[in-house]
Amino acid sequence: MSTIKIRAKERNGSVTVKTLMKHPMETGQRVNKKTGDKFPAHFIQEVIAKANGDEVIVVHWGPAVSKNPYLTFVYNGSKGDKLELTWLDNKGNRDSKTVEVK
Amino acid sequence: MNRRNFLKNSLMTAVALTTLSGLLIKPKSVFAAWPKASFDITNLDESIKSVYGHNDLSETTKVKLKAPDIAENGAIVPINVKTALKNVESIMIFVENNPQPLSSGYNLTSKSLPIIGTRIKMGKTSKIIAAVKSEGKVFSASKEVKVTIGGCGG
Structure with a gap:
């Protein structure tokens, strides 16, 4: 199952994209109270959005972005654009999803 | 011919x-790869310097930073930034009192409009700074957000 939810809607030539990603966004500073060890950092570092193959926005995130991160952005586009969103985390995991702009 | x-x-x-x-x-x-060095820095001035090469930010009303006055839960603080400035290259969000002030950066292209929103974690009450790079200059807006329950550590 995809970890990404996207809603992309066009109005007057600009597309508003709202997206939610499922990710723990572990900072590396939280302490496991049972063992006294820190939970290792695990967070999304990069989110890339492409519309019809062209980059629209490249986001760099640190560990201070909330768990199950939310991102919204706006670009000049039109109905029917193929919007592709990809995330990449510090452990090398990635996921991507493509939707059609409504 | x-x-x-x-x-x-x-x-x-x-x-x-x-x-x-x-x-x-x-x-x-x-676009540069994920700027690890900038994300690791623990001091606000140094952090801004590492991103722009200087910490000469001009505060302007053209940058709109929307954040709550009081965040009941520091783990989820909604932030929205938009600006009327033209040719915006990037938007960066710094949180002064977080362990690492740089929280996130948004590199825009000619297709994107300078409007972004996300949710960030805040350890304690702090000033949030939204910095916008436009035509070689860095503009900013800031806001103090009170945090009643911190969102870092445990």
Whole structure:
């Protein structure tokens, strides 16, 4: 199952994209109270959005972005654009999803 | 136009077109990799310096930073930034009192509008700074957000 939810809607030539990603966004500073060890950092570092193959926005995130991160952005586009969103985390995991702009 | 010239010309055009398209495509992928050094810095001034090479931010009302006055839960603080400035290259969000002030950066392209929103974690009450790079200059807006329950550590 995809970890990404996207809603992309066009109005007057600009597309508003709202997206939610499922990710723990572990900072590396939280302490496991049972063992006294820190939970290792695990967070999304990069989110890339492409519309019809062209980059629209490249986001760099640190560990201070909330768990199950939310991102919204706006670009000049039109109905029917193929919007592709990809995330990449510090452990090398990635996921991507493509939707059609409504 | 004779045949030889025609061939020569079309060949030249083809070469010119490929170099041109090469040039046009290139800038799209020149965004730097994830800036680990900037994300690791624990001091606000140093953090801003590492991103821009200076910490000369001009505060302006053209940058709109929307954040709550009081965040009941520091683990989820909604932040929205938009600006009327033109040719915006990037938007960065710094949280002064977080362990690492740089929380996130948004590199825009010619297609994107300078409007972004996300949710961040805040350890304690702090000033949030939204910095916008436009035409080589860095503009900013800031806001104090009170945190009643911290969102870092445990």
